[in-house]
Amino acid sequence: MRIDRKELEHIAALARLELNEDEILQSAEQLSQILDYMSVINELDLTDCETLSHSIGQENVSRPDELKPGLPVKEVLENAPEALPPYFKVPRVIE
Amino acid sequence: MKWDVVIGLEVHVQLNTKTKAFCACSTQYGAEPNTQVCPVCLGYPGALPVLNEELVRSAVAAGIATHSKIRTKSQFSRKNYFYPDLPKGYQISQYDDPICYDGYVEIENEGKKKKIGLIRIHMEEDSGKSLHSESGTLIDLNRSGVPLLEIVSQPEIHSPQEAYAYLTTIKQRLRYTGISNCNMEEGSLRCDANISLKPAGSPAFGTRTELKNLNSFRNVERALTFEINRQKELLESGGTITQATLLWDEQKQETRQMRGKEESHDYRYFPEPDLPPVLITEDFIQNLRMQLPEMPDLRKERFIDKYDMLEDDAAVLTNEKEIADYFENLVKLFPNNVKLARHWVQGEILRILKEQNLSAGQIPIKASHLAELLQFVDRQDITPQTGKAVLDEMCATGKSAAIIIDEKALMKIADSGELSTIIDKIIQNSPKESARYRSGKIQLLAYFIGQVMKATKGQADQGITRKLLIEKLGPVTEG
Structure with missing residues (x-):
């Protein structure tokens, strides 16, 4: 399956990635190869198989609705590239 | 054209859970920004979500309250998109198998x-909050991971009303189950609407627009009315509707297109591993069904039968669960006169809540x-008028009815002797009115009753007063 330039640009936009000309060509090629590789699986007849979403067979893992304190704000913001305590700050999002 | x-x-x-959907952080509204967060809801790599069992219980309760089928096996999915208030890069939601x-x-x-069908109710987590300033966007992640239910109706609604x-x-039924306050001001109930027009009778749907930012029920009604007219005018003048997401502008009372949202998102849902x-x-469903209170429609029917009331009255009393509970509690304690009890809850209690701006849970x-x-009122020891004043006093001071009635000597004057003296004096002081009454102006009786009430501060027994006045004013000459 070919990933064309338009498709690649769309995927890049959804992932908020800015790619230069070389990267666009290279990524399109690589993604196409990956899809070709995965398409081997498509040759199997899976009509009677239920989709498997979990492989370890666990069910109903839950916890009671009991409160635990969160992290101190200082720690929360520690790894943020930019902050205006007590907020995180990011480049302006145009609505 | 129709x-x-x-x-x-x-x-x-x-939902009213104490903690978030997938971590033990608080869901309390109004806390300082970024004080109710942990590695899970901050989306740190390697942090793992664990499902809050109360979220599942709430979702099933909502299903029971809306006659929904409950799926025996449901699962979560990731809805992928990039936005700064969604630190993981995906929202945990449900896609193929809503609960x-x-x-x-x-x-x-x-x-x-009329019945309105529900397509689905699914569980998901909320995103954080963005505040846009001139120099950037500020992010508060307290709301990130707060549990939500999304309830999707069939396109079977045909007017803003x-x-x-x-x-x-929906709000009434969910409030009855206790899973949510459904408070639009605090954002605990939010609504989006899809709307389209088609020529009357046509089987094919028209192009729809999506309305967002509808922050009150009245706004939903107004925005839909506006949008119906906009689409109608456009279609009738030969135009076509473009699929779009519109924001309701409350100030201007109009819808406008959201900027920069043209691209339809490609969420790439996949099962949450x-x-x-x-x-x-x-068993779980049956157990929960037994724990849930009687739903408002059934309760209304029961009120009509059991307490012999009109549908409108039953609707008022069962609108909020707390009011209905209060009424039934009252009737248990005061079974003598259900009609009187109904009258007082509907008239006085609701008046007090409104005047003091209290919610149904704060009577x-x-x-x-x-x-x-009501025992005093029912025995006619005090007039209804006095009763209302006593009730206000009870609200203000917290004193009991008996104490207030005793302290202020409010018992009704039903003693003919005492009333007699008062009436004699009033007739004596109103010679003109007495004469006019006797010469045929019998409407003046109301004037005299009013005077007696004034003199007794509303405590005179109306029946006895009336009887005594007619006797004492003497016969009326016609013409």
């Missing part, structure tokens, strides 16, 4: 009852205290 209006509503409901599906609620609009009735019904499937047993008078007051 048009059919087709509306579908998506309602997001924030509830195929339900309905019965609404009433202009006296007509029906949309209003539908929302009221970190959360195992949720299995619901029939400032205990049912037992009102029952005591």
Whole structure:
């Protein structure tokens, strides 16, 4: 399956990635190869198989609705590239 | 040209759980920014979500309250998109297998009852909050991971009024179950609407627009009315509708297109590998069904039968669960006169709540205290008028009815002797009115009754007063 330039640009936009000309060509090629590789699986007849979403067979893992304190704000913001305590700050999002 | 209006509503409901959907952080509204967060809801790599069992219980309760089918095995999915208030890069939601599906609620609009189908109810997590300033966007992640239910209706709503009735019904039923306050001001109930028009009778749907930012039920009604007219005018002048997301501008009372949202998102849903499937047993559902209170429609029917009241009165009393509970509590303590009890709850208690801007859960008078007051009113020891004043006093001071009545000597004057003296004096002081009355102006009786009430501060027994006045004023000469 070919990933064309338009498709690649769309995927890049959804992932908020800015790619230069070389990267666009290279990524399109690589993604196409990956899809070709995965398409081997498509040759199997899976009509009677239920989709498997979990492989370890666990069910109903839950916890009671009991409160635990969160992290101190200082720690929360520690790894943020930019902050205006007590907020995180990011480049302006145009609505 | 005649048009059919087709509306579908998506309602997001924030649940009353103490903690978030997948971590133990608080969901308390109004906390300082970024003080209710942990590695899970901050989206740190390697942090794993664990499902809050109360979220599952709430979702099933919502399903039961809306006659929905409950899925025996449901699972979570990731909805992928990039936005700064969603630190993981995906929202945990449900896609293929929502926990509830195929339900309905019965609404009433202009006296007509109608069923509105529900496509699905699914569990998901909320995103954080963005504040846009000139120099950047500020992010508060307290709301990130707060549990939500999304309730999606069938496109079976055909007018803004029906949309209003539908929302009221959903809110009422969810409040009865206790899973949410459904408080629009605090954002615990949010609504989006899809709307399209098609030529009357046509089977094919028209192009729809999506309305967002509808922050009150009245706004939903107004925005839909505006949008129906906009689409109608456009279609009738030969234009076409473009699929778009519109924001309701409350100030300008109009819809406008959201900027920069042209691209339809490609969410690439896939099963959430970190959360195992949720299995619901029939026992679990039955157990929960037994724990849930009687739903408002059934309760209304029962009130009509059991307490012999009109449908409108029963509707007022059962609108909020707390009021209905209060009424039934009162009737248990004061079974002598159900009609009187109904009258006082509907008239006085609701008046006090409105005047003091209190919610149904904050009735400032205990049912037992009102029952005591109603004993006095029922025995006609005090006039209804006095009773109301006593009730206000009870609210203000917290004193019991008996104490207030005793302290202020409010017992009704039903003693003919005492009333006689008062009436004699009033007739004596109103010679003109007495004469006019006797010469045929019998409407003046009301004037005299008023004078007696004034002199006794409303405590005179009306029947006896009337009888004594007629006797004492003497015969009326016709003409």
